[in-house]
Amino acid sequence: MDADPPPAVRLGAALFNGDHGHLADEVARLEAAGLDFVHLDVFDGHFVPDLAFPPRTLAVLRPLTRLPFEVHLAAVDPLRFLPPLAEAGGDLVLLHV
Secondary structure, X not given: OOOOOOOOOOOEEEHXXXXXXXHHHHHHHHHHOOOOEEEEEXXXXXXXXXXXXXXXXXXXXXXXXXXXXXXXXXXXXXXXXXXHHHXXXXXXXXXXX
């Protein structure tokens, strides 16, 4: 019996670690480096104590790249965030139960 091929490896980077004063430049650097996606953290300040990017940040960055946006959502009420994240250009949302 033939084994299925291993899944393709995709590389991305978390924008949260970039220079928040120059997010457009950071996105351009990720794309130029050949990464497959941009990872964006959306935290509500309650589920986890940190705050991160709101959906409006995704909306501003969306026209700047064709890379998919992988969103890490850490929120007490994640369903509240799904429509705004989709409208802002999130391609994949990972959330905690």
